[in-house]
Amino acid sequence: MKTFDAAATRAALTFERLVPALREAFAGDATVPPRHVHSIGEGAGRGTVLIMPAWSDAGYLGIKTINIFPGNSARGLPGLHATYVLYDAHTGVPLAQMDGNEITAHRTAAAAALGASFLARDDAANLLVLGTGRVAKLLPAAHASVRPIREVHVWNHRPEGARALAAEWRAAGWNAHAVADQPDALALAVRAADIVSCATLATAPLVRGEWLAPGTHLDLIGSFTPTMKEADPACFGHGARVFVDTDEALLKAGDLLDAIAAGALAATDVQATLAQLCRGEREGRTSGGERTVFKAVGTALEDLTAATLVWRDANGQRLA
The missing domain is CATH 3.40.50.720 (NAD(P)-binding Rossmann-like Domain)
Structure with a gap:
C-alpha cells in the first residue's frame, strides 16, 4: 500500500483538474452510503467523528475518517483532521493511504x-x-x-x-x-x-x-x-x-x-x-x-473523486 503525505496529495489536486472531475462524477453513477456520525466528549472538548465510504464502477472504493473538534481553535490547532484509504473495489486490496485533510479541504473548496x-x-x-x-x-x-x-x-x-x-x-x-x-x-x-x-x-x-x-x-x-x-x-x-x-x-x-x-x-x-x-x-x-x-x-463521492485523481496521477494515468 502506497502512502501519500500532504504534499503529494496536494500536488495532484489543482482546481483546474478537480472541479471538472467533480462535475463528471456528479453527472455519473457511484454508490454513496449514508455517513456514520458519532459524538465524542463533552463541553469544549466535544468532537464529531464521520466515517464516509463510497465506491464506483471505475473500480475504486474509498473510506474517509474525519474528526471535527471546533474547540481546537482555542488550542491553536486545526478543527479538522482526516485520513483516507483507497482500495481496489473488486478485491478489497488496500491501494493507498492519503492525507485526508488535503482531500477534504480541496474537494470542499472545489x-x-x-x-x-x-x-x-x-x-x-x-x-x-x-x-x-x-x-x-x-x-x-x-x-x-x-x-x-x-x-x-x-x-x-x-x-x-x-x-x-x-x-x-x-x-x-x-x-x-x-x-x-x-x-x-x-x-x-x-x-x-x-x-x-x-x-x-x-x-x-x-x-x-x-x-x-x-x-x-x-x-x-x-x-x-x-x-x-x-x-x-x-x-x-x-x-x-x-x-x-x-x-x-x-x-x-x-x-x-x-x-x-x-x-x-x-x-x-x-x-x-x-x-x-x-x-x-x-x-x-x-x-x-x-x-x-x-x-x-x-459527500463521500467528492472524496473518492479526489483520491482517484491522486492515485491515477501517481500511476501515470493523469487526466486532462
Missing part, C-alpha cells in the same frame, strides 16, 4: 466552485470569505478557476486571523484585504460582495439575509450538522433560489433546518442538487439580479 460555476454571475469578481481554516484558505483559487475573481476580502471572529490570511494571500498575488474590526463592517462587506463564501464551524448565524444584495451568490460550505449554522433564515427567503450539494443537506444542515422551521423555506423550494445541475436536469442561475444560495454538507 465543490463550492462547482456550485458557483452554475450559480454565480458570470462577471462575479468580488469574493468575501468568512473563515480562516484549511478550506477558507483555498477558496480564492477555487472560485477563480470558474469566475474572474479580482478582489478578495476575509472576515474571521478573530480579527488577527483575518489580517494574517489577507497578508498570506497578498504574498501569493491576490488583491486581498481583511474586513475591518468594527461594527457593521461585515454587513457592508457582504453587501459589496458578488460571492459570499462561508467556511466556518459556526453554531450561530454569521450572515443575515438583509445584508445580501441582488445578484449575490451565497456559498455555505462550513456547517454540516443540525447544530451548526452560518446564515440566518432570511438568507433563504425573499425570492432566493436555493440549491444543495445532495438531498442529505435537508436532513443535516442547521441553516436549512432553521429556515424551514421559521417558514422561510420549504423542502420543495430547493431548486436542484449538484447532480441534477451537472446532468443538465435542472437550471442554475437564470438572471443577473437573482439571489442564489448553495448549501453543502459534503
